[in-house]
Amino acid sequence: MDAAALAGVLTVLRVAVLAVLAAANGKPLGEQLVAWDAQHYLRIASEGYAQEESFAFFPAFPLLLRVLGGSAAAGIALNVVLTVVMTAGVMALAQRRGAGRAGQLAAAAVVTSAPLSIVFTMPYTEALFGALAFWALVALVDRRWLTAGAMVCALGLVRLTAVPLVAAFFVYVVWAARREWRAWVGVAVSPLGLLGFLIWANAHLPRGYFALQRENWHSEFDMGLATARWVWNTLTAGENVGYLLATCVIIAAPVCLALAWRRLDPPVWLFAAALEANILLSDGLMHSRPRLLLPAALVLMPWAVCAVRLLRPAVAWTLVGAWALLGAWVSAYMLVVFEWAI
Template structure:
């Protein structure tokens, strides 16, 4: 409140679209460290980005190790342990150098949200329900895309620990901050149609089932001469295709495992569908939900690559592949990835 009008609308119609944790942290760090607000925000993002890198590494380690044993059954073998460590380091590098990851050095909410979401997912995979509930509660005070975390937490409890009262308490607690802020902000934005009304009027952001996304892709790739828009459009297609491939492969692997069947594809290949996620399937599910939430909404289309960072953990699926490459091949692939980003 107290902001000047923006495009003829009250300033708070725009400002209340942003969840409160990052602004309050910026205010606190600015007060304690005697820093300008924008410097405080950049410092928070830098630290949160590093915390997120460790979360990605932890998840990559859990993908490579199941029930205390490496996938190849050689948990005591030094080469196997080196492979796991290499995969963890590569995962941290890949997710922190994805396209638009530069915002993790800016006073945006992406780094803080990803740090909380990443370690919240680690807690879900480890079945540390109290920790998961607290971290996801804080994530819900950071970005609206935390809704995917609430869903993943509930499904994980149903699938793996439905008889545990503490697990259900975490499910109940996790969305409280998110819901309270939506209710409070909607009350302040009643003249704009509530929180979602202000989103639609101030940011042109509303759920339309993906119609606006498809229309924008068609125009950007077909008739537009804006290079930046074309690059954003290509990234949207690549992100959607990567998630579709990863989810489809995982689903088919689970179906094959459920049926007790092995799908043979050639003489030297053991199975056509490999469960690359193991017990880390919550990471894949959250990535799909976070990106899907963006795809089915209207809004600033050229900023989609930044918004897609919420689903960047899907890239963990490539870490073991890169870890098995020769050092030279791995180096030039990672260099090309960083330069391309």
């Protein structure tokens, strides 16, 4: 009940702020909720992989959409439910670090209100990804290896960024459970969903999946050169507010990761580190980085828990509320005012 109530309040906040900015800019709210990549998922749900560029998008979410009828309303409703599941996952992770009810709620509020969290309410994959990833991390913390392997396997059918969780799973088993055979079975199962889709996609693409990503979205590993160049250009000569907001997230992500060292359970920190490395050390659409980094907001959990533990309740919850409002505004601005895809 706590997770459902919290997710409901935050969803209403995000949509309300989006409605205000949409009205101020003369844009229909409904169109904003199904913008950009949502159109790709809706088209795949109704038509299948009929276009070459559709193969860049993994099948789990559009398949669920298809089962539910394939409409935009079904996608939004599905993600509202998945946001509740994701919120409960964050609360479970905080509970395993010793947080009480207030700490769990604060952690979940902060993690699920990060900039660009509006996509949790749109027909995007982020809510499904977060729900599976966070509960897979709960299973890893609990050392339920086979459950974790199955969930990471399913995650591989949602987004390519399942790779960081596969890597974190392997590293954690090498470090903490290399004598447990169930752990190795979980590791072996974890990449099968991802590999299965890539093999299938490559069989239908003349130049392969990664060539498609490179040609359409400039996505390729370059040790962070493109990210560093983009951040430098934005900070020294940029005039676009959206670029500056994205740059702030890009800079804050590794700083928060470093500060969270030893303050999170090892698999959680390893996943956040692997995800940030995967995103920040690659080329691609830089203004989409805040969305791609949403699962790494787990690194903010320790500070949310500390706030409710050390500060007066009114102060702590004011800070949490201010963060949620900031995340809602950044989300709405990037969706309504910013001219490029999120």
